[in-house]
Amino acid sequence: MTATPGPNGKSPADSLKENTALPLIAAPMFLISNPELALATCKEGVVGSFPALNQRTSEGLDEWLTEMDEGIAKMKAADPDAVIAPYAVNLIVHKTNPRLEADLELCIQHKVPVIITSLGAVPDLVKRVHAYGGIVLHDVTNVEHAKKAVAAGVDGLIAVGAGAGGHAGTMNPLTLVTEIREFFDGIVVMAGGLTTGKDILAAEAVGADFAYMGTRFINTVESSADPAYKQMICDAKASDIIYTPAVSGIPANFLKKSLEDAGYDIEELKKEGVNAPKLKPIESEAAAWKTIWSAGQGVTNIDDVPTVAALVTRLKQERKDAALALQGKPGLGKPDPAKPGKAAKPKQKPPGF
Ligand SMILES: Cc1cc2nc3c(=O)[nH]c(=O)nc-3n(C[C@H](O)[C@H](O)[C@H](O)COP(=O)(O)O)c2cc1C
Incomplete structure (x- = not known):
C-alpha cells in the first residue's frame, strides 16, 4: 500500500521528517x-504530544491547544531558522469516550498537525483530518489491526x-515493524522500550521512520x-516491570513496587499472567494510574531526570556515535580515518571502576 502525497507533493513521512531534528516522537501519556x-x-x-483526555474537559483542551499554537508561533518568531517540530494530540476512538466528537472538532479548528488515534481507526476521522492538511498516525499492537488501519x-x-509503557503489545517491536513494512510504505513508528539514541538508530535500521x-x-x-x-524509574530494571490486566482490564506494564505499594500480590499476578482478573481496589481508571505507575522495560537504561533539551542533545549524540561505531563492524566497511570523530578512541575505564 503506497502513501498518498500531500498537497505539497511530498509524502507525509518526508513532510514530517523535514520538520524534525531527530526521527523521534515523544509519546502521549x-x-x-x-x-x-x-x-x-x-x-x-x-514531535511532542499529549492525550486530549489529560484535560478534564473539552474547554480545557481548547486552552491547551491555544497554548500550543501560541507557544510554537513564539518559538518560530524568536528563531526563524530553528527546526521546531509539529505537535500531536492523542484521541481515544471508542464508544466509551463521550468527548471524541467535541475534541476532534477542536483539533480540526486548531489544525493540530498530527492526530494519534488509539483503539479505533475510522475513515471519516481520517478524511476530516486530511481536509485541513493534518496527518493521522494509528497505534497498533498486531498486524491484523495494522491492516484495518491502513484500509481506513x-x-x-x-x-x-512488547515491553512498552502503557497498554503494550506482546510482539517483539522489531518483528512487528518488519511485518508491517511488508504491506505498508507509509509512516512507520516503532515503540517499546526505546530510550537511547542507539535505539532510535535500531528502529531506523529495521525500516521505521520514527x-x-x-x-x-x-x-x-x-x-x-x-x-x-x-525515582522508582531510576531504581528499576526491566525485571521490575509487570505486565498485567489487573489494573485496567487490558494488559499494561507497571512498576512492580507501585503495585506492591497499592496492595497487589506480585506472585499472584505473575501466576495469573494475562488472565488475571481486573481487581478494583480503586474507584476509577484515573485514580488507578495516579497511584499505580506505568513504565516500559526501557527503565533499565534510565537513571536520571534531565531537562528535555539535555536529553535530546544526548539522544542525538548517541545516535551519531552508534552509527559511527557500526562502520568498523565486519562486512560494514572500514571507518574513514580522513573524517574526524571516526578514529577509534583509546579505551578508558570510567571513573569508579
Ligand atoms: C504512564 C503512561 C501513560 C500512557 N498513556 C497513554 C495514552 O493515554 N494514550 C496512548 O495512546 N498511549 C499511552 N501510553 C503509551 C505511550 O504512548 C507509548 O506507546 C509507550 O510509552 C511507548 O513505550 P515506552 O514507554 O517503552 O517508550 C502511555 C504510556 C505510559 C508509560
Missing part, C-alpha cells in the same frame, strides 16, 4: 504529558511492541510525574 512537556520537545525538533486511510502506523518514546520522557524535568515515580 495519560496523566503525564502536558503542553509544557510537548512544547519543550517541539522546541528541540522532536491512516498516514502512519505506530507499532507498539522512534516513539514514552517512559524516557516521564523522567524529564518538564514531565508532570510525581518525583517518587521518577
Whole structure:
C-alpha cells in the first residue's frame, strides 16, 4: 500500500521528517504529558504530544491547544531558522469516550498537525483530518489491526511492541515493524522500550521512520510525574516491570513496587499472567494510574531526570556515535580515518571502576 502525497507533493513521512531534528516522537501519556512537556520537545525538533483526555474537559483542551499554537508561533518568531517540530494530540476512538466528537472538532479548528488515534481507526476521522492538511498516525499492537488501519486511510502506523509503557503489545517491536513494512510504505513508528539514541538508530535500521518514546520522557524535568515515580524509574530494571490486566482490564506494564505499594500480590499476578482478573481496589481508571505507575522495560537504561533539551542533545549524540561505531563492524566497511570523530578512541575505564 503506497502513501498518498500531500498537497505539497511530498509524502507525509518526508513532510514530517523535514520538520524534525531527530526521527523521534515523544509519546502521549495519560496523566503525564502536558503542553509544557510537548512544547519543550517541539522546541528541540522532536514531535511532542499529549492525550486530549489529560484535560478534564473539552474547554480545557481548547486552552491547551491555544497554548500550543501560541507557544510554537513564539518559538518560530524568536528563531526563524530553528527546526521546531509539529505537535500531536492523542484521541481515544471508542464508544466509551463521550468527548471524541467535541475534541476532534477542536483539533480540526486548531489544525493540530498530527492526530494519534488509539483503539479505533475510522475513515471519516481520517478524511476530516486530511481536509485541513493534518496527518493521522494509528497505534497498533498486531498486524491484523495494522491492516484495518491502513484500509481506513491512516498516514502512519505506530507499532507498539512488547515491553512498552502503557497498554503494550506482546510482539517483539522489531518483528512487528518488519511485518508491517511488508504491506505498508507509509509512516512507520516503532515503540517499546526505546530510550537511547542507539535505539532510535535500531528502529531506523529495521525500516521505521520514527522512534516513539514514552517512559524516557516521564523522567524529564518538564514531565508532570510525581518525583517518587521518577525515582522508582531510576531504581528499576526491566525485571521490575509487570505486565498485567489487573489494573485496567487490558494488559499494561507497571512498576512492580507501585503495585506492591497499592496492595497487589506480585506472585499472584505473575501466576495469573494475562488472565488475571481486573481487581478494583480503586474507584476509577484515573485514580488507578495516579497511584499505580506505568513504565516500559526501557527503565533499565534510565537513571536520571534531565531537562528535555539535555536529553535530546544526548539522544542525538548517541545516535551519531552508534552509527559511527557500526562502520568498523565486519562486512560494514572500514571507518574513514580522513573524517574526524571516526578514529577509534583509546579505551578508558570510567571513573569508579
Ligand atoms: C504512564 C503512561 C501513560 C500512557 N498513556 C497513554 C495514552 O493515554 N494514550 C496512548 O495512546 N498511549 C499511552 N501510553 C503509551 C505511550 O504512548 C507509548 O506507546 C509507550 O510509552 C511507548 O513505550 P515506552 O514507554 O517503552 O517508550 C502511555 C504510556 C505510559 C508509560
